[in-house]
Amino acid sequence: MDALIEGFKQFIKKRGLKYTSEREEILREILSTKDHFDVDTLYLQLKSKNSKISKASIYRTIPLLIEGGYIQEVYKKGGQSYYEVTLNKRPHLHFICIKCSEVKEAYDPRLNELIDDLERASNYRFLTFHLEIFGLCPSCREGKVSHETQ
Amino acid sequence: MDALIEGFKQFIKKRGLKYTSEREEILREILSTKDHFDVDTLYLQLKSKNSKISKASIYRTIPLLIEGGYIQEVYKKGGQSYYEVTLNKRPHLHFICIKCSEVKEAYDPRLNELIDDLERASNYRFLTFHLEIFGLCPSCREGKVSHETQ
DNA sequence: TAGAAAGCTGAAAATGACTTGCAATTGAGA
DNA sequence: TCTCAATTGCAAGTCATTTTCAGCTTTCTA
Numbered sequence A, B: 001m002d003a004l005i006e007g008f009k010q011f012i013k014k015r016g017l018k019y020t021s022e023r024e025e026i027l028r029e030i031l032s033t034k035d036h037f038d039v040d041t042l043y044l045q046l047k048s049k050n051s052k053i054s055k056a057s058i059y060r061t062i063p064l065l066i067e068g069g070y071i072q073e074v075y076k077k078g079g080q081s082y083y084e085v086t087l088n089k090r091p092h093l094h095f096i097c098i099k100c101s102e103v104k105e106a107y108d109p110r111l112n113e114l115i116d117d118l119e120r121a122s123n124y125r126f127l128t129f130h131l132e133i134f135g136l137c138p139s140c141r142e143g144k145v146s147h148e149t150q
Numbered sequence C: 001t002a003g004a005a006a007g008c009t010g011a012a013a014a015t016g017a018c019t020t021g022c023a024a025t026t027g028a029g030a
Numbered sequence D: 001t002c003t004c005a006a007t008t009g010c011a012a013g014t015c016a017t018t019t020t021c022a023g024c025t026t027t028c029t030a
Helices: A002-014 A021-031 A039-048 A055-067 A109-121 B002-014 B021-031 B039-048 B055-067 B109-121
Strands: A071-077 A080-085 A093-097 A103-106 A125-136 B071-077 B080-085 B093-097 B103-106 B125-136
Touching: A002 A021, A002 A055, A021 A039, A021 A055, A021 A080, A039 A055, A039 A080, A055 A071, A055 A125, A071 A093, A109 A125, A109 B109, B002 B021, B021 B039, B021 B055, B021 B080, B039 B055, B039 B080, B055 B071, B055 B125, B071 B093, B071 B125, B109 B125
Parallel strands: A071 A125, A093 A125, B093 B125
Antiparallel strands: A071 A080, A093 A103, A125 B125, B071 B080, B093 B103
């Protein structure tokens, strides 16, 4: 993990930015988080460790971490963004129930292949992606009608 | 298109809701829109046609149109949702440049196959999905470094 | 290694998309 | 036509995120 932190330091410096304790602290906290996180949760986590870091700083650091490839936004729920650490794995897809808001993750290797192919075939640099599927979960799906005409 | 409107009317009635001129007007305006749209644009479009429809009504109608399968949210940019008409085609993917905010569409049949497979293999009812890829477009990609350690 | 310039930070105010409360209006069944 | 619940527009409210700003670090230079 320290190599990662060191890499982040280099990344920050290369961009002509200052390497501050806040930025490092935020990254460390994120790296210690196993699951998805949102800004609020991260803020409270830091606060509970007596950190004085403000939400503003978290909001300001997140784009850097994304551009550096350390984290990715994985989905949005209720107008709020959720992130996770980018490890070796490519991110997965998220199913979100529009009724009960349940979020369920899934992996499918074909998605990763597809994304990789698309990147290779393009002149773009892919940093992160999300596949969000909205619909009704098994327990919410009854009583639904669609608009099949005729 | 009238069959669609008629279908929408049935859809609304089946749900015990009232079929109002506002709801129809909103759907008609959306159907006449070729491209992606957001609430603000739609509102201004309606306004320019001397419609008195408020933004609140648009915001209240959109979830209905989504549940009915008439439109889908296709991506978010700058905290704003963008929608488009659901025709026969399954939606495509969107590439969004994190620097210049350019949005580019792409189609890949493999994505549709994948989504269809996932739906068949699950107990979920898929209503809409988005695949958003964030990164750097060709003209913005220079000067970038990643954090490959060693 | 002091001093300064440029970046950062926290706190608070601002923003902006979206939602909600409310009084007036309208659709739809009786 | 009557009646009542659903709907509408407007204005006020929410809430995540962004910005402002004054004070504080980091880093560069002499």
